Amino acid sequence: MLALPESQIDLAKVKLTIDHMIDPSVDVNAYLKQLDTMAAEVRTRFPANPSSRDKLEALRTYLYQAGPWNGNQPFAYDMADLNGQNLRGRLLTNYLSTRKGNCVSMPMLFLILGRKVGLDLSLSAAPEHYFIKYRDEAGKVYNLETTSGAGFTRDVWMRQQRPMTDLAIKNGVYMQSATDRQTVLMMSVALLEFYSHEKREGPRVGLSVMLLQHSPNFVPAMLHWANASLRMRQSEFEGKYPTPSHIPLELRRRYMELAQENRYWWDKAVSLGWQVPPPGV
Incomplete structure (x- = not known):
């Protein structure tokens, strides 16, 4: 999918395919049809000759206000998982079935449906958070906070x-309108988190390598690579040998490589302006 020309990337299919990789029971085609049906239902709420703002309000109402159009069950934040620690909460399919989401699944659905009904939307990132950038007909760009009814939010409020550091914003780590290819990378973070949860460090490093080949400054992949290297060093060596000097000579190169990868990618992320989020973020 990353190898496709930008114009051929189908974000709905990408997200559902990643969900299927995490949960093989996900029926990608069935959910694609559901998304098309939802977009058609949003369009029925348009006035004649709708403006961009008309489309935006129709989508907001469809998703976040209770009414017959959503069976009086609007989409909302999952208050039982305030910090978004439940991996399933990152799946678009879980959000569609439960109507409870988080700052990953909620902007993904808004982005996909909004694109389908003709809105100029893109995904953006803040520390431990995704949100939406909306461009109107005049070219003015607004932040939309989908965890709170897709309300308008200023940059200063977000910060x-x-x-987040000025350096991180300058280097495109945060607050940028992502291209579709960059959005694929952002969607892939859920798969990195799945590999981490399952302690599948080899696939986690492999995916990180691939993502960094497409975007050398993609900080989430750096952090996952750094953490995976640390875990592999711990499992392969630190639980077996009292000190590094006890490691057999033929294994010391592997030990040093893992230590160097951990430090290199952590330092690289910091050099781009990333910082450890404060507690509660």
Whole structure:
């Protein structure tokens, strides 16, 4: 999918395919049809000759306000998982079935449906958080916070809620309108988290390598590679040998490579302006 020309990337299919890799019971084609049906239902709420703002309000109402159009069951934040620690909560399919989501699944659905009904939307990132960038007919760009009814949010408010460095913004780590290819990378973070949860460090490093080949400054892949290297060093060596000097000579190169990868990718992320999020973020 990353090898496709930008114009041929289908974000709905990408997200559902990644969900299927995490949960093989996911029927990609069935959910694609459901998304098409939902988009058609949103379009029925348009006035004649709708403006971009008309389309935006129709989508907001369809998703977040209770009514017959959504069976009086609007989509909402999952208050039982406030910090988004439940991996299933990152799946679009889980959000569609439960109507409870988080700052990963909620902007993904808004992005996909919004694109289908003709809105100029893109995904963006803040520390431990995704949100939406909306461009109107005049070319003005607004932040939309999909965990709160897709309300308008200023950059300054976002930075107050999720502290980030000027350097990270300058280097495109945060607050940028992602291209579709960059959005595929952002969607792939759920798969990295799945590999981490399952302690599948080899696939986690392999996916990180591939993502960094497509975007050398993609910080989430750096952090996952650093953490996977640390875990492999711990499992392969630190639980078996009292000190590094006890490691057999033929294994010391492997030990040093893992230590160097851990430090290199951590330092690289920091050099781009990333910082450890404060507690609660």
